[in-house]
Amino acid sequence: MSDKFYSVVFAFILTTVFVLCLAGINALASGTIERNERLEFQRSLIYVFELSGGADFPPDEEVQELYSSRIKEVEGAQTVYVVEKDGTREFAFTVQSAGLWGTITALVAVDESGSRIMGIDFVSHSETPGLGGRIDEELFREQFRGELISSDSSARVAVVSGQDTASRDDSKVDAITGATRTSEAIQALLNKAVNTVFPVILEVVD
Numbered sequence: 197m198s199d200k201f202y203s204v205v206f207a208f209i210l211t212t213v214f215v216l217c218l219a220g221i222n223a224l225a226s227g228t229i230e231r232n233e234r235l236e237f238q239r240s241l242i243y244v245f246e247l248s249g250g251a252d253f254p255p256d257e258e259v260q261e262l263y264s265s266r267i268k269e270v271e272g273a274q275t276v277y278v279v280e281k282d283g284t285r286e287f288a289f290t291v292q293s294a295g296l297w298g299t300i301t302a303l304v305a306v307d308e309s310g311s312r313i314m315g316i317d318f319v320s321h322s323e324t325p326g327l328g329g330r331i332d333e334e335l336f337r338e339q340f341r342g343e344l345i346s347s348d349s350s351a352r353v354a355v356v357s358g359q360d361t362a363s364r365d366d367s368k369v370d371a372i373t374g375a376t377r378t379s380e381a382i383q384a385l386l387n388k389a390v391n392t393v394f395p396v397i398l399e400v401v402d
Contacts, residue, residue, distance in 0.1 A: 204278040216270075237319065238263040244288050244305040244315030245279045247340070272400035276391060284315050287401065290394050293385035296377040298322035300331075304389045306345075310398075313353060313386070316340045328378030339369035345390055352390040 200249040239259050247262050248254040254262070268278040277288040300321040305314040316337055323329045330336060345352050346367035357371040357379070371379035 212280075220267075235259060237278040238267075240303045240317040240319060241267055241277055241288055244303050244317050244388060245277075245286060246315060247279070255323060262352075266377045270401050272397075274396050274400060276397045276400050278401060284308050285401075287397055288315075289389075289393055289397050291385055292320065293381055293388055295321055295322070295323050295381045296328055296375075300378075300381055300385060302382075302385055302389075304386070306390070307396055310390065310394055311345055313340045313343045313345060323378050324375070326371065328375040330372050330375065331382065336370075336372065343367065349391050350387065351383060353383070355379045355386075 229241045235256055239254070241329065242248050242254065242259055242262050245267070247266055248258070263276075266279055270276045270278060274289055279286050285308045287306050287308070288303055290298050290301060290303055292301045295301070300323070303317045303319055303321045305316070306312070307314055316330050318337070321329070321331065323331060340353065342364045343353050344365045344367045348367075352367070353366045356368050357369060357373070357376075385401070
């Protein structure tokens, strides 16, 4: 009995020590984690607004400078990020939709008239690496840049396979081969962004 009691007490003490160590490390790193997450979100905004002059991965200092000098944050029912270009405004906002394995969260930029997608970036998702996870690839994301938003509320920007999608005015982009569910989820996400979220943000910024 004494051996069993000793083993239980030893295991309890060891577990407590490790839990306290992990909690301490987490507390010490929480500030750094939050700063890095905020910086990555700002980097996504710089990308969707196309503010970095073509740089694929601008340095942290440039991201912070561009964010503070070019992007206006408007709080409301939906947080909106606003950039002025040549006398017109572009709006960016987050939108979520169900993906294959979990929620896809995207940052979508739309022009002031709501007629074109100006940029898109995927902030978080759980899609399959090498398949649906390819939504992170620049080749996929850049298809949406300047794409015309259709008047068809069921397919604002259609994500399709096997069709000619070379034009910025056809409201169509190429789907990811072998990731039908993810491609459908992106189309649903864009429908939600334009049909539901965009009208709300116009009330916030006007």
